[in-house]
Amino acid sequence: MRLGILGLGLIGASLAKAVRPSQLYSEIVGYGHRQTTVQTALEQGIIDRAVSSAAELVSQCDLVLIATPTLLAEQQLVELIGHANQLERPPVLTDAASVKGNLWRAIDALELPQWPSFVVLGHPIAGSEKSGVHAARADLFDRHRVILTPQSSTDPTAIAVVTELWEAAGAEVMTMSVQLHDQVLAATSHLPHMLAYALVETLATSDLADDIFQFAAGGFRDFTRIASSDPVMWRDIALANRTELLLALDQFSAGVQRLRTAIEAEDTPTMTAIFERAKGSRDDLLSKLDRSSQQD
Amino acid sequence: MRLGILGLGLIGASLAKAVRPSQLYSEIVGYGHRQTTVQTALEQGIIDRAVSSAAELVSQCDLVLIATPTLLAEQQLVELIGHANQLERPPVLTDAASVKGNLWRAIDALELPQWPSFVVLGHPIAGSEKSGVHAARADLFDRHRVILTPQSSTDPTAIAVVTELWEAAGAEVMTMSVQLHDQVLAATSHLPHMLAYALVETLATSDLADDIFQFAAGGFRDFTRIASSDPVMWRDIALANRTELLLALDQFSAGVQRLRTAIEAEDTPTMTAIFERAKGSRDDLLSKLDRSSQQD
Numbered sequence: 001m002r003l004g005i006l007g008l009g010l011i012g013a014s015l016a017k018a019v020r021p022s023q024l025y026s027e028i029v030g031y032g033h034r035q036t037t038v039q040t041a042l043e044q045g046i047i048d049r050a051v052s053s054a055a056e057l058v059s060q061c062d063l064v065l066i067a068t069p070t071l072l073a074e075q076q077l078v079e080l081i082g083h084a085n086q087l088e089r090p091p092v093l094t095d096a097a098s099v100k101g102n103l104w105r106a107i108d109a110l111e112l113p114q115w116p117s118f119v120v121l122g123h124p125i126a127g128s129e130k131s132g133v134h135a136a137r138a139d140l141f142d143r144h145r146v147i148l149t150p151q152s153s154t155d156p157t158a159i160a161v162v163t164e165l166w167e168a169a170g171a172e173v174m175t176m177s178v179q180l181h182d183q184v185l186a187a188t189s190h191l192p193h194m195l196a197y198a199l200v201e202t203l204a205t206s207d208l209a210d211d212i213f214q215f216a217a218g219g220f221r222d223f224t225r226i227a228s229s230d231p232v233m234w235r236d237i238a239l240a241n242r243t244e245l246l247l248a249l250d251q252f253s254a255g256v257q258r259l260r261t262a263i264e265a266e267d268t269p270t271m272t273a274i275f276e277r278a279k280g281s282r283d284d285l286l287s288k289l290d291r292s293s294q295q296d
Numbered sequence: 297m298r299l300g301i302l303g304l305g306l307i308g309a310s311l312a313k314a315v316r317p318s319q320l321y322s323e324i325v326g327y328g329h330r331q332t333t334v335q336t337a338l339e340q341g342i343i344d345r346a347v348s349s350a351a352e353l354v355s356q357c358d359l360v361l362i363a364t365p366t367l368l369a370e371q372q373l374v375e376l377i378g379h380a381n382q383l384e385r386p387p388v389l390t391d392a393a394s395v396k397g398n399l400w401r402a403i404d405a406l407e408l409p410q411w412p413s414f415v416v417l418g419h420p421i422a423g424s425e426k427s428g429v430h431a432a433r434a435d436l437f438d439r440h441r442v443i444l445t446p447q448s449s450t451d452p453t454a455i456a457v458v459t460e461l462w463e464a465a466g467a468e469v470m471t472m473s474v475q476l477h478d479q480v481l482a483a484t485s486h487l488p489h490m491l492a493y494a495l496v497e498t499l500a501t502s503d504l505a506d507d508i509f510q511f512a513a514g515g516f517r518d519f520t521r522i523a524s525s526d527p528v529m530w531r532d533i534a535l536a537n538r539t540e541l542l543l544a545l546d547q548f549s550a551g552v553q554r555l556r557t558a559i560e561a562e563d564t565p566t567m568t569a570i571f572e573r574a575k576g577s578r579d580d581l582l583s584k585l586d587r588s589s590q591q592d
Contacts, residue, residue, distance in 0.1 A: 125511065145511065180507060187499055188512040192519040194555060195491060197574040202551030203483055204577035211476060213581050215421065215441065216484040222518045223488040227578040231571035238559050238567060249556050253549065255498030259490060260545050263534050271534060275527030278493040281500035282523040285509050 001025050003165070004061030004091070006054050006076060008032040008041045010128060011096045012067030013136035016046045018169035020138075031057050037133050046136065058083040058091055063161055066095040070236040073097040074106050081107065081116055092158040094120045094165070098185065099240035100149045100178045117155040120162040122148045123181065124171060129228060142170035149178045179244075186244035191252060193234055194245065196227040297321050299461070300357030300387070302350050302372060304328040304337045306424060307392045308363030309432030312342045314465035316434075327353050328429075336429050354379040354387055359457055362391040366532040369393040370402045377403065377412055388454040390416045390461070394481065395536035396445045396474045413451040416458040418444045419477065420467060425524065438466035445474045475540075482540035487548060489530055490541065492523040 003025040005012045016028050030047035031054050032038040041047045051057055057064045058080050066073050066080065073095050084090035093116075097103065100121050107119065126144040128135060146166040150159050163173045176184075203212050238245055262270040299321040301308045312324050326343035327350050328334040337343045347353055353360045354376050362369050362376065369391050380386035389412075393399065396417050403415065422440040424431060442462040446455050459469045472480075499508050534541055558566040 147511075176507075180504070183504055184507045184511045187502070187504065187508045188516045192495065192516055194559075195495065195552070196519065197571050198551045198555045199488065199491065199548055200574040200578050201555075201570050202548050204573055206483070206547065208476070208479055208483065209577075211472075211480050212483045213577065213584070215443075215480045216581055219522050220484045220488055221582065222521050223492065224578055224581075225518050226515050227574045228582065229575070231568055231575055234571055235564060235567045239562060239564070242559055242562070246556065246560060249552065249559075251502065252495055252498050253552065255494045256491070256545065256549065259494045259497075260542065263490075263538055263545075264542060266535060266538070268531060268535070271531045272527055274497050275493050275530055277500055278496040278523045279525070279527055281505075281509065282496050282520055285512055285520075286517065286524065288509070 001063065002027045002029060002061045004029045004031070004051075004057035004064040005047065006031050006057055006064060006066045006080075007068035007073075008037050008047070008133050009067065010131045010133075010135050010140070011124065012065065013041060013046050013133045014138065014140035015065060015067065015096075015165075015169055016041070017136055017138040018141055019165065022168040024164065024168050025063075029057060029061055032133075040133050044133075046133070054080060055083045058093075059087065061091050063092045063094070063165060065165070066093070066097070068097075069233055070097045070099055070102070070240045074102050074240070077103055077119075078106050078110065081110065081112075081119065084118060085112075085116070090116075090118045092118050092120065092155075092161045094122050094148075094162045096122060096124055097240075098123060098189070098237050099182060101182045101244070102240040104149075104178045115151045115153045117153055118158050120148055120150055120154055120158050121178070122146055122162060122166070123185070124166065126171075131230065139170065141166065144171050146171045146173045147181050148173060148175045149181050150175060182241050182244045183248075186241055186248040190237055190241055190245050191248040193226050193229060194238065194249065195252070196224050197234070200224050200227040297359065298323045298325060298357045300325045300327070300347075300353035300360040301343065302327050302353055302360060302362045302376075303364035303369075304333050304343070304429050305363065306427045306429075306431045306436070307420065308361065309337060309342050309429045310434065310436035311361060311363065311392075311461075311465055312337070313432055313434040314437055315461065318464040320460065320464050321359075325353060325357055333429050340429075342429070342432065350376060351379045354389075355383065357387050359388045359390070359461060361461070362389070362393070364393075365529055366393045366395055366398070366536045370398050370536070373399055373415075374402050374406065377406065377408075377415065380414060381408075381412070386412075386414045388414050388416065388451075388457045390418050390444075390458045392418060392420055393536075394419060394485070394533050395478060397478045397540070398536040400445075400474045411447045411449045413449055414454050416444055416446055416450055416454050417474070418442055418458060418462070419481070420462065422467075427526065435466065437462065440467050442467045442469045443477050444469060444471045445477050446471055478537050478540045479544075482537055482544040486533055486537055486541050487544040489522050489525060490534065490545065491548070492520050493530070496520050496523040 027048045038050045124146045166173050323344045325345050334346045420442045462469050
């Protein structure tokens with residue numbers, strides 16, 4: 001079985017490193033936009049061979065992972081489906097992008113006779129503030145979750161092939177609907193990033209910015225860590241998951257408003273109830289997360 | 297010089313431990329609400345002697361630190377000023393509460409002939425998720441900032457005595473106005489706590505709560521860590537700093553609204569500008585914080 005990887009950044013290169021010891025793949029073939037990245041991947045033995053176009057991955061491999069940024073992945077997925085549909089035996093196509101709905105809609109817009117049975121959309125819940133081939137780590141997915149969002153017409157063999165890929169990288173694979181995936185990620189990842197960005201930007205543009213940043217302490221540092229994430233990546237994620245993100249933002253704003261009303265009215269029972277419910281949920285979550293030691 | 301400490305929890309007991317080696321104080325006298333706490337403080341040599349009322353600290357000591365929760369501190373400060381005003385040579389009175397405006401207003405409401413010159417309101421920017429005498433650490437204030445908010449009528453000697461106290465604990469002492477203190481703390485500490493509580497509570501009461509908490513990853517954990525803080529302590533801080541906190545909440549909500557509008561309109565230049573400004577400020581802050589290694 002030949003594995004093709006489109007995009008040799010943190011995710012693609014880490015996956016190649018992670019599955020190498022399994023010997024599941026006779027060859028790992030890569031395609032990257034930048035020649036220096038491809039060169040590094042070859043020199044470090046991350047890939048066995050490079051091809052000169054994404055289309056060649058489709059014609060030469062049994063399984064192709066698209067590991068490029070969210071909006072680029074959307075465009076490339078459509079292109080690769082076009083190439084794959086020319087073939088008698090198309091490879092399994094999968095991806096690692098943070099949003100699934102935009103990919104689903106892009107495929108839907110192709111108005112194919114049926115959903116391409118060889119496509120399995122997926123998302124590894126793993127990452128790092130670092131990016132690029134030099135940041136690649138064989139253990140990036142170890143004990144992390146991967147969510148697959150197959151359709152009813154997806155070939156069960158294709159699902160098995162993608163499951164095997166991520167399990168070889170040490171991940172735990174589960175499936176859910178495209179919509180639930182995007183709702184859950186909006187709430188737990190995309191919304192917090194937007195709030196951290198909005199908070200830091202609001203404070204940075206305040207009249208008191210100098211005093212505020214001078215006295216910002218450790219709690220503030222943790223709370224705003226994710227505001228140091230890559231702006232372009234997060235712009236694309238926000239656009240790709242726009243509908244669910246706006247809903248999550250509105251739910252959060254309503255929650256803030258309830259708390260604001262309670263503080264303004266000095267309604268101490270409501271304030272205490274909100275804080276206690278939050279602390280209880282957070283403490284439960286903490287003990288679960290500490291067990292699974294995940295990170296996003 | 298005799299040091300009196302009212303409240304033998306994390307802050308009071310840590311300060312006693314921290315200043316002991318300096319030998320600045322001939323005796324460290326404590327008063328605590330709970331007998332078991334007082335007993336522990338005596339047994340561990342944190343205090344030399346316990347008294348049976350807060351009033352005795354005022355009559356027997358040269359410097360008294362009120363180290364009790366925010367709203368209790370307000371009530372006790374008023375009581376201790378009453379006792380001190382009976383004395384020919386009142387001790388210096390200071391505190392360690394998270395909000396200064398409520399204390400200032402409580403003193404102002406006494407309508408004394410003049411602001412008590414022996415009172416120096418202060419706030420060490422240090423803490424821990426743990427609390428109580430058992431969590432006390434001699435290095436809690438080491439290289440942390442302490443903000444004092446003296447008035448124009450405050451006795452310079454009183455300011456010097458309080459400065460000496462915190463410097464003996466390894467802290468860096470600075471002064472600012474009551475209002476600026478409360479504005480800065482609202483932005484950097486009180487607001488983030490409210491947002492973390494509101495976010496976790498909103499998600500916990502959502503229809504998707506089970507899925508959301510099952511898939512919450514590391515970024516979410518950091519972002520919501522402060523939602524595990526003590527609900528009663530934070531209810532009191534929110535009440536004490538209500539005016540500044542509501543202003544900070546409204547500024548933040550306006551910032552979120554600007555970002556929401558940009559996402560809804562798919563206004564990518566505005567989205568990118570917000571994210572980049574936030575990342576730039578956050579990265580600057582991070583390098584400063586890493587140097588000073590503060591925590592709140």
